[in-house]
Amino acid sequence: MSLHKLTAHELSDKLKSKDISCVELINDVYNRIDSVESKIDAFNCLTKEAAIKKAKELDNKGFSGGLSGIPIAIKDNICTEGTKTTCSSKILENFVPPYNATVVELLQSEGMIPIGKTNLDEFAMGSSTENSAFKTTKNPWDIQRVPGGSSGGSAAAVAADEAPLALGSDTGGSIRQPASFCGVVGLKPTYGRVSRYGLVAFASSLDQIGPLTKDVTDAALLMNVIAKYDRRDSTSADVATPDYRKALIKDVKGLKIAVPKELMGEGIEENTKKAILEALKIYEKMGATFKEISLPSLKFALATYYIIAPAEASSNLSRYDGVHYGHRSDKQNDLMDMYLNTRKEGFGPEVKRRIIIGTYALSSGYYDAYYLKAQKVRTLIKQDFDNTFKDFDVVMSPTCPSPAFKVGEKVSDPLSMYLSDIATIPINLAGIPAISIPCGFDNDLPVGLQIMGKAFDEETLFRVAFSYEQETRWDKRKPAL
C-alpha cells in the first residue's frame, strides 16, 4: 500500500481503525525516502531506528486519533535532544542539543514520530536552500529548480511524499514561500502563538514555528498540537488555543477580502497574477466579495526587514564564538584570534553578509538612521494592516512574485533573492498570521495564494483556506517523481 501518498488525517483514521500498523507506516515512509531522496536532498539526517522503536511502542498501546503515530519531519534549526541540530551550518555541524524545543516535546506527548531533520538555508537565511553548507534541496516539481527557503527541506519532503507533514520556521516567508514553490500548505502563525523555545534564533521579533502540510486539515491538526502557551518563551502569549478542527467549514458567504495593489503590481509575474485573480473569482462565486485597496507602507517593508532582521541576527549569532559549542578554529593564538577565525571558517557567505549589515546598522552613528527608523516604519506597516482589518476579514495576495526559480539563478545577486520574499515579509513585521495554499499552476509549477488574517485569528484563515481547497482540490495534484 502506498501509505506515503496519504495525508496525516487519512493516516490517523487508518491507524485508529487498525487498518494499518504504525510500524508498517514508518517502514513505508522510509522506503519512499530511500527511493526519492537522492533526487530531492530534503534531509540532513534520518532517525529511523528511534522512529521504528517508537512505532512499536505505539502499536502496542493503540491509537486514539489526533496525530498520534504520525511521522513528521523537523527543520534542522529546531532543537532535538540527542539528535544533531545543525542549522545547515558548518559552525553547528556537530551540535547535539542537550534539550528538546517545546514544539518537539509537544509532538512527542501527542505520540507523533520524528523521522529526520530537514535541510535549510544556513541559519534560515535565504529563499532557496542554496545557502545550506551541506546541500541544495531540489523542487519535486522540477529538480532543476529550488524548493524555496529557508524551510525548503521541509516543503520538498512533504511535496515528495517523504513525510506526511513537517515543521518549519518563518522569519520573512521561510514557511510560506517554500510551501508556495512546492505546492503544499504552509502557515506562519501569529507571533507569540507557538513557542520559540528551542528554535535556534535568527531574528527574535520575527521568528515563528509553523506547519507545512499536504492539506489545510493537516495544518489545523498540527496547530492543535503545537499552539500552546510556554512559560519558557517570554514572548509566548498566554491565550486559549481553540480547537482548529472546528474552523474547517466550507463557508465564505459574506467574507470581505482586501487585495493590496502593492502586491499585485510591478514585479509580480503575469501568470501568477492571473492565478490569484482566478482564485478571487472562485471566492466571489462562493459568496465572498473582494476589493482592491492600497497599503502604501508595503513599498517599504522589504527595506525595513533588511535592517531589522540582520540587526537582530548579528546580535543573536554573536553566541557562536567557539567556546560553548560548535566549531572552533585551529588557528587560535589568543582569544581574539579564536573568535575571528572560528567565525570566518564556520559561517557561510550569506550569514556573514547579514552579520555585517546588522552590525553596521546597529553601530554608533547609524543606529538612529537605520535601526530606529526601520522600527518606526514597522509601526506604520502594522497600522496599515490594523486599519485594513477594521473593514475586511482577510487580505489576499500571491505568496511569491513568481513560481520556483532555477538553481543558481539568483545566487550571485542577493538583492534579487531578497525580492522573492516581497509579499511574505510584511506579515512578519506586522506579527499577524498568514497561510499559503496551492492555487494553480504556471507551466506545471505550483502557484501559492497567501491569505493574511488578524492577530490570533488563525481560525478564519483555516476556514477561508479550507473553503477554497474543497472547491478546487489543487492539493490532489502530485509531482511526477
Added chain:
Amino acid sequence: MSISKETVEYTAKLARLGLSEEEKGLYAKQLNDILGYVDVINSVDTKNISPTASTRLSAGKQKTTPMRQDKTVKFDGIEKIIGNAPAQEDNMFKVPKIMGDDEQ
C-alpha cells in the same frame, strides 16, 4: 553614502568576524547595493511615530508579558552541555589565553 573596504573591515572586527581580502571587497560592493536599496525608508515621514521593537504586546489579546514564579529548576545534564564544548577541563569551558602577546 558609500561603504569602503575599510568600513567593512572595521564592522567585521566589531562582529568578531574574520574576512579574507576578497570577501572585504565583495561585501563592500554588495553592502553598497543593499544599503542603497534600504535607504528608501528615509523618505518615509515618521514624525510622531513610535518604534515597534516587537508586535507581541501590541498585536495580541494579551497586553502584558505573562509573569511566572522566579523558581530554580535543576538541570541534570551538565555532561550533555559540556560534551558540546570544543575544549573542556573539569566541567569547565577551556579557551586560549586571553591577552595577546603585545598586550601583556
